[in-house]
Amino acid sequence: MKxxxxxxxxxxxxxxxxxxxxxxFVKELMQGSLNKETFEFYIKQDKLYLQEFGRILTILSSKLxxxxxxxxxxxxxxxxxxxxxxxxxxxxxxxxxxxxLEASPSCLLYTGYxxxxxxxxxxxxxxASILPCFWIYQxxxxxxxxxxxxxxxxxxxxxxxxxxxxxxxxxxxVIAICNKHAKSASKDEKTQMLxxxxxxxxxxxxxxxxxxxxxxxxx
Amino acid sequence: MKxxxxxxxxxxxxxxxxxxxxxxFVKELMQGSLNKETFEFYIKQDKLYLQEFGRILTILSSKLxxxxxxxxxxxxxxxxxxxxxxxxxxxxxxxxxxxxLEASPSCLLYTGYxxxxxxxxxxxxxxASILPCFWIYQxxxxxxxxxxxxxxxxxxxxxxxxxxxxxxxxxxxVIAICNKHAKSASKDEKTQMLxxxxxxxxxxxxxxxxxxxxxxxxx
Amino acid sequence: MKxxxxxxxxxxxxxxxxxxxxxxFVKELMQGSLNKETFEFYIKQDKLYLQEFGRILTILSSKLxxxxxxxxxxxxxxxxxxxxxxxxxxxxxxxxxxxxLEASPSCLLYTGYxxxxxxxxxxxxxxASILPCFWIYQxxxxxxxxxxxxxxxxxxxxxxxxxxxxxxxxxxxVIAICNKHAKSASKDEKTQMLxxxxxxxxxxxxxxxxxxxxxxxxx
Amino acid sequence: MKxxxxxxxxxxxxxxxxxxxxxxFVKELMQGSLNKETFEFYIKQDKLYLQEFGRILTILSSKLxxxxxxxxxxxxxxxxxxxxxxxxxxxxxxxxxxxxLEASPSCLLYTGYxxxxxxxxxxxxxxASILPCFWIYQxxxxxxxxxxxxxxxxxxxxxxxxxxxxxxxxxxxVIAICNKHAKSASKDEKTQMLxxxxxxxxxxxxxxxxxxxxxxxxx
Numbered sequence: 001m002k003x004x005x006x007x008x009x010x011x012x013x014x015x016x017x018x019x020x021x022x023x024x025f026v027k028e029l030m031q032g033s034l035n036k037e038t039f040e041f042y043i044k045q046d047k048l049y050l051q052e053f054g055r056i057l058t059i060l061s062s063k064l065x066x067x068x069x070x071x072x073x074x075x076x077x078x079x080x081x082x083x084x085x086x087x088x089x090x091x092x093x094x095x096x097x098x099x100x101l102e103a104s105p106s107c108l109l110y111t112g113y114x115x116x117x118x119x120x121x122x123x124x125x126x127x128a129s130i131l132p133c134f135w136i137y138q139x140x141x142x143x144x145x146x147x148x149x150x151x152x153x154x155x156x157x158x159x160x161x162x163x164x165x166x167x168x169x170x171x172x173x174v175i176a177i178c179n180k181h182a183k184s185a186s187k188d189e190k191t192q193m194l195x196x197x198x199x200x201x202x203x204x205x206x207x208x209x210x211x212x213x214x215x216x217x218x219x
Numbered sequence: 220m221k222x223x224x225x226x227x228x229x230x231x232x233x234x235x236x237x238x239x240x241x242x243x244f245v246k247e248l249m250q251g252s253l254n255k256e257t258f259e260f261y262i263k264q265d266k267l268y269l270q271e272f273g274r275i276l277t278i279l280s281s282k283l284x285x286x287x288x289x290x291x292x293x294x295x296x297x298x299x300x301x302x303x304x305x306x307x308x309x310x311x312x313x314x315x316x317x318x319x320l321e322a323s324p325s326c327l328l329y330t331g332y333x334x335x336x337x338x339x340x341x342x343x344x345x346x347a348s349i350l351p352c353f354w355i356y357q358x359x360x361x362x363x364x365x366x367x368x369x370x371x372x373x374x375x376x377x378x379x380x381x382x383x384x385x386x387x388x389x390x391x392x393v394i395a396i397c398n399k400h401a402k403s404a405s406k407d408e409k410t411q412m413l414x415x416x417x418x419x420x421x422x423x424x425x426x427x428x429x430x431x432x433x434x435x436x437x438x
Numbered sequence: 439m440k441x442x443x444x445x446x447x448x449x450x451x452x453x454x455x456x457x458x459x460x461x462x463f464v465k466e467l468m469q470g471s472l473n474k475e476t477f478e479f480y481i482k483q484d485k486l487y488l489q490e491f492g493r494i495l496t497i498l499s500s501k502l503x504x505x506x507x508x509x510x511x512x513x514x515x516x517x518x519x520x521x522x523x524x525x526x527x528x529x530x531x532x533x534x535x536x537x538x539l540e541a542s543p544s545c546l547l548y549t550g551y552x553x554x555x556x557x558x559x560x561x562x563x564x565x566a567s568i569l570p571c572f573w574i575y576q577x578x579x580x581x582x583x584x585x586x587x588x589x590x591x592x593x594x595x596x597x598x599x600x601x602x603x604x605x606x607x608x609x610x611x612v613i614a615i616c617n618k619h620a621k622s623a624s625k626d627e628k629t630q631m632l633x634x635x636x637x638x639x640x641x642x643x644x645x646x647x648x649x650x651x652x653x654x655x656x657x
Numbered sequence: 658m659k660x661x662x663x664x665x666x667x668x669x670x671x672x673x674x675x676x677x678x679x680x681x682f683v684k685e686l687m688q689g690s691l692n693k694e695t696f697e698f699y700i701k702q703d704k705l706y707l708q709e710f711g712r713i714l715t716i717l718s719s720k721l722x723x724x725x726x727x728x729x730x731x732x733x734x735x736x737x738x739x740x741x742x743x744x745x746x747x748x749x750x751x752x753x754x755x756x757x758l759e760a761s762p763s764c765l766l767y768t769g770y771x772x773x774x775x776x777x778x779x780x781x782x783x784x785a786s787i788l789p790c791f792w793i794y795q796x797x798x799x800x801x802x803x804x805x806x807x808x809x810x811x812x813x814x815x816x817x818x819x820x821x822x823x824x825x826x827x828x829x830x831v832i833a834i835c836n837k838h839a840k841s842a843s844k845d846e847k848t849q850m851l852x853x854x855x856x857x858x859x860x861x862x863x864x865x866x867x868x869x870x871x872x873x874x875x876x
Contacts, residue, residue, distance in 0.1 A: 112331020550769020
């Protein structure tokens with residue numbers, strides 16, 4: 001019998017996930033040919049995203065009854081804040097110009113969706129909603145690492161972060177926690193979990209696509 | 220000296236608010252010429268929006284220390300759920316086809332933004348963020364009522380709801396509560412309040428504009 | 439097969455509930471012989487309790503996904519705020535002396551326990567934790583109404599409120615909602631629900647007992 | 658001009674704090690003469706308290722807008738979970754008998770009060786409410802370290818933890834963050850902060866006193 005996460009991944013594998021791998025953003029990142037202004041736009045939005053994702057994991061940590069699991073998510077939240085700071089330092093000159101970054105519509109849509117789930121859904125659904133961010137990044141990171149142009153790729157440090165075995169171990173842990181909880185989900189709850197996983201995966205696609213387009217507010 | 224809400228409205232009056240009045244959606248609603256499929260799209264999204272906005276007001280009610288204010292927001296939340304149900308009955312045949320409505324990106328962006336504010340900001344900022352929904356609807360309602368084509372406008376019940384003096388009284392109450400709280404806001408908090416008011420106003424524009432475009436998920 | 443609420447009541451019927459009926463506070467209220475200062479202490483603490491219980495129901499309302507259920511709890515929260523105000527007016531002279539009421543340890547223990555459950559447990563457990571306040575009051579009210587001294591009982595309005603058929607109907611509704619949700623509870627969740635029901639029932643006993651003792655802070 | 662924390666400490670120094678130093682629990686811990694069953698009762702309740710206090714700090718972390726501050730409270734929460742585990746291991750044989758610890762009324766009163774503040778008060782008030790646990794422990798720890806019987810005190814590892822300079826540095830940090838935030842508090846908010854600090858300090862006294870009495874549930 002399929003685990004929850006196997007079923008969830010199957011629902012996006014040949015659609016959203018395949019579409020992500022085919023995004024110009026991902027292809028050009030892999031080749032090292034991605035425009036620097038585009039990457040700058042992306043990394044700034046990612047900084048804003050990670051700040052909020054760190055908060056989401058912190059709230060999640062406070063809701064987990066198992067102290068071991070709660071403690072793990074505290075560490076993930078802390079690591080994400082550190083990654084955010086390190087990415088910031090790594091690409092420091094990108095941020096010289098403006099301190100007051102403004103989240104793009106797609107960035108705000110994604111983090112707002114996660115806050116909505118936190119406020120209106122059960123713990124199981126929250127776990128399903130935060131999984132695509134961990135998992136898709138790890139899969140995309142591994143895919144890029146395998147297929148990339150390794151000669152002087154200016155984005156190597158980004159690729160190495162998400163393609164690393166350390167990061168893979170974290171993602172396996174999050175998947176395992178999610179499956180453990182999913183076992184006690186009611187039928188209705190499982191439907192909601194699959195929906196949240198799918199919706200968050202859509203937003204992963206949107207995030208990269210919006211970065212490539214340097215998405216602006218229409219008003 | 221300007222009240223908070225005077226300052227907040229000034230920040231959108233000649234920009235976002237003016238742009239809302241000039242939206243095709245608003246103009247055609249006023250003339251009664253708005254395409255029925257467009258209105259159907261709008262009213263379905265509005266239903267989803269109001270469900271979530273009712274929740275936001277409920278959470279806000281639970282955070283207000285003054286029992287009188289808390290009680291008022293309970294009533295607003297209840298009224299919104301009733302409006303949602305009545306709109307539903309009024310335009311019942313519109314919903315015949317599909318029970319499982321899916322929020323559009325702009326609808327989810329707006330409600331997700333409000334949930335984000337609830338989870339990450341002070342009560343004052345929450346109050347500022349929920350104000351545009353009340354206030355802009357009331358101003359637009361009054362504007363339409365004044366300038367509308369009154370001959371057989373199929374959207375008359377919608378116009379009458381938001382153009383009514385009862386609704387105006389509610390909005391004045393919400394404005395007064397917001398100003399009362401704003402008096403004790405620190406400088407930094409007031410900046411955040413103005414930003415939240417402006418951002419939620421942007422989303423009012425987006426909501427109507429996205430309805431006119433029958434906005435779809437790009438993936 | 440027993441419903442959740444049947445099983446929950448069985449766990450307290452011959453222990454906590456029986457002990458509540460035997461409390462001096464309840465016996466003397468029934469006879470109308472309860473010391474007025476004791477009732478004053480009680481009604482002040484009850485006012486503070488109901489304010490907080492109203493908040494708890496409001497937070498619960500915001501977490502219920504079914505709009506009909508959410509709307510019901512909004513009305514209960516509103517009704518409780520109204521009861522609180524009416525009790526206040528009914529026994530108005532009792533409150534003349536001090537505006538700044540301070541919650542007793544047992545009052546704070548009970549409302550703090552409910553806030554803890556809201557922050558750390560699933561919706562099902564929250565539902566189980568708020569049930570004893572509704573249900574035990576209704577049972578005690580009906581018991582008192584049946585066995586009371588009806589001649590000039592100064593506490594008649596209190597007795598009539600909780601012994602009324604209107605109140606009984608509300609409690610039946612809350613019980614039905616709780617049972618409906620309990621059906622999808624996992625085994626572990628059901629254990630937590632029973633524990634929360636039992637713990638909140640203990641606090642019902644503590645609340646009345648502490649009123650009879652006019653409980654003070656030891657420091 | 659006095660800082661908030663100077664004013665707050667002054668409000669408890671000659672009353673609650675003095676009374677804590679004079680508690681039999683503290684005196685006998687200092688002498689090493691404290692009954693082992695009493696310490697066992699205390700350490701079990703402390704374990705339950707710290708689990709919940711860790712959650713409170715985690716929720717607080719999620720509400721702090723400054724990433725640096727948010728990150729610090731994540732680390733405090735993590736450290737508390739680790740302290741809880743280490744205390745557990747240090748006094749492991751104490752826990753052999755029963756896995757299912759039940760919080761005493763005073764333990765639940767304290768953690769429930771903090772959850773109540775989190776749900777109903779502003780960030781400033783939350784900061785004031787969590788301060789006594791940090792600060793009083795540090796002061797009591799330093800006091801005991803100075804005045805203790807150092808010959809074979811079986812509670813030395815406990816004393817060393819709270820009397821350490823590392824712990825002092827943490828407490829100074831928390832005090833500084835609290836004062837920084839208090840600067841922008843309104844007059845009404847400051848009153849609430851002082852009340853929360855005082856109330857949480859009362860609960861520190863209650864916690865130690867209840868441990869000495871091996872407090873039981875009266876029903």
